[in-house]
Amino acid sequence: MQLSGLQKLTLLDYPGKVACTVFTNGCNFRCPFCHNASLVTQPTDATLTEDELLSFLKKRQGILEGVVFTGGEPLLHADLPALFERIKALGYPIKLDTNGTQPKRLKQLLDNRLVDRVAMDIKHSPTQYSAAVGLPHPDMEAVTASKNLLMNGDIVYEFRTTVVKGIHTKESLIELAQWIRGAREYYLQQFKDSGNLIAPDGLGAFSDQELLDFAKAVRPYVPSVQVRGTTTR
Numbered sequence: 338m339q340l341s342g343l344q345k346l347t348l349l350d351y352p353g354k355v356a357c358t359v360f361t362n363g364c365n366f367r368c369p370f371c372h373n374a375s376l377v378t379q380p381t382d383a384t385l386t387e388d389e390l391l392s393f394l395k396k397r398q399g400i401l402e403g404v405v406f407t408g409g410e411p412l413l414h415a416d417l418p419a420l421f422e423r424i425k426a427l428g429y430p431i432k433l434d435t436n437g438t439q440p441k442r443l444k445q446l447l448d449n450r451l452v453d454r455v456a457m458d459i460k461h462s463p464t465q466y467s468a469a470v471g472l473p474h475p476d477m478e479a480v481t482a483s484k485n486l487l488m489n490g491d492i493v494y495e496f497r498t499t500v501v502k503g504i505h506t507k508e509s510l511i512e513l514a515q516w517i518r519g520a521r522e523y524y525l526q527q528f529k530d531s532g533n534l535i536a537p538d539g540l541g542a543f544s545d546q547e548l549l550d551f552a553k554a555v556r557p558y559v560p561s562v563q564v565r566g567t568t569t570r
């Protein structure tokens with residue numbers, strides 16, 4: 338499979354663990370605020386082979402505590418389970434970042450205990466999903482199926498929404514929260530312009546206080562909500 342990059346150390350991507358982050362190419366969404374636009378719109382040849390990744394992980398045994406797979410959308414790659422089996426054989430917990438559009442492949446990983454934590458992006462309220470994913474008709478049945486798999490299963494998971502001025506409102510976030518009512522972990526993430534966005538025009542960040550106010554507004558439906566990326570708590 339195509340591995341497009343490796344961040345050798347992260348203290349943020351896998352909560353509570355010292356980890357590395359592996360990037361995969363390609364995505365079936367075109368979120369205008371995507372901060373990894375080059376992985377989505379300009380897929381390149383692999384820069385890291387599976388064997389090179391496994392060699393790196395073997396050398397870091399006892400130092401690293403987990404491996405994160407992100408993208409792009411990792412579940413677009415049908416050979417992901419085979420790679421996860423090789424990583425699990427080295428004793429590493431795996432966290433998967435996903436947009437939720439591949440519920441059958443997600444279920445395969447969950448059923449075979451090949452992933453230890455899942456972070457699923459909940460992009461918007463169901464009625465306004467297209468505005469956040471850059472597609473006129475996103476597959477909401479697939480996204481809903483993935484959401485339900487996580488909420489009804491025993492895997493450690495989080496839902497997260499990058500909140501963007503020009504796309505989200507307090508009212509739409511309340512509708513979103515009603516859709517994921519009672520989620521185990523939910524995070525509102527502050528938008529930051531990486532300089533590598535897909536369609537940056539008209540987009541911006543809410544203030545930290547506005548984000549905290551949004552969290553207060555959705556807390557009646559998702560008491561676990563927290564904010565990420567702000568300077569205040």
